[in-house]
Amino acid sequence: MDEIVITRDRDVEMEMTDDDIDKLKKSAAKRKGRGVARSEMLSGNFDELEGDARVGAPQKSIEGWIIFVSNVHIEATEADIFDKFSEYGDIKNLHANLDRRTGYLKGYVCIEYEQHSEARAAVEQANEEDFLGQKLKVHWAFVRPGKKESAGKMKERRPRRGRSPSPETSN
Numbered sequence: 001m002d003e004i005v006i007t008r009d010r011d012v013e014m015e016m017t018d019d020d021i022d023k024l025k026k027s028a029a030k031r032k033g034r035g036v037a038r039s040e041m042l043s044g045n046f047d048e049l050e051g052d053a054r055v056g057a058p059q060k061s062i063e064g065w066i067i068f069v070s071n072v073h074i075e076a077t078e079a080d081i082f083d084k085f086s087e088y089g090d091i092k093n094l095h096a097n098l099d100r101r102t103g104y105l106k107g108y109v110c111i112e113y114e115q116h117s118e119a120r121a122a123v124e125q126a127n128e129e130d131f132l133g134q135k136l137k138v139h140w141a142f143v144r145p146g147k148k149e150s151a152g153k154m155k156e157r158r159p160r161r162g163r164s165p166s167p168e169t170s171n
Contacts, residue, residue: 055146058119064092064112065119066141072096073132074104084131085111089118110141 016024058065072081078096085091093112096105113119119140127138 055144057144058116058123058140059142059144060116061112061142064114065116066110066112067119067123068108068110068139068141069126070108070137070139071134072105072107072109072136073134074099074102074107076105076132080132081109081111085122085126088122088125089113089115 069081069085078094081096082091082094085094090113091111092114094109095111096109098104099106111122113122123138123140126136128135130136
């Protein structure tokens with residue numbers, strides 16, 4: 001196998017005029033800010049995960065369809081939660097964080113289903129349902145990112161008030 005040797009001639013100096021430097025600067029692309037990452041790094045061909053293409057639509061994680069359940073009673077056990085949510089389908093994984101100090105549930109759990117239909121049934125049917133005296137909040141853990149119409153655009157904006165008038169002084 002031939003050995004490759006790369007040498008660099010440090011004695012050669014390039015002489016450039018001010019005009020040459022200006023032309024070089026103008027031809028160089030500016031690469032600053034957050035937009036560079038999106039335009040250059042995300043311009044490739046990437047695989048997409050299964051899911052709806054609409055903004056805010058649920059998205060599948062690598063493992064399965066994950067839902068986030070909040071407002072869970074702190075004294076609920078994993079068995080209670082498993083029994084409740086296994087009504088909607090086979091639970092692939094249930095993750096319940098416990099408070100280190102008290103040993104009770106922190107008030108939320110993540111539940112993973114293999115099938116979209118099972119996870120959707122859990123989100124639709126268990127949301128706002130009473131569980132151990134509290135109403136559960138059930139949402140998708142991953143949704144399609146994008147710009148949704150903000151609350152400010154939905155309702156009519158009132159013009160801002162200017163400075164309040166100074167009190168009049170009488171001499």
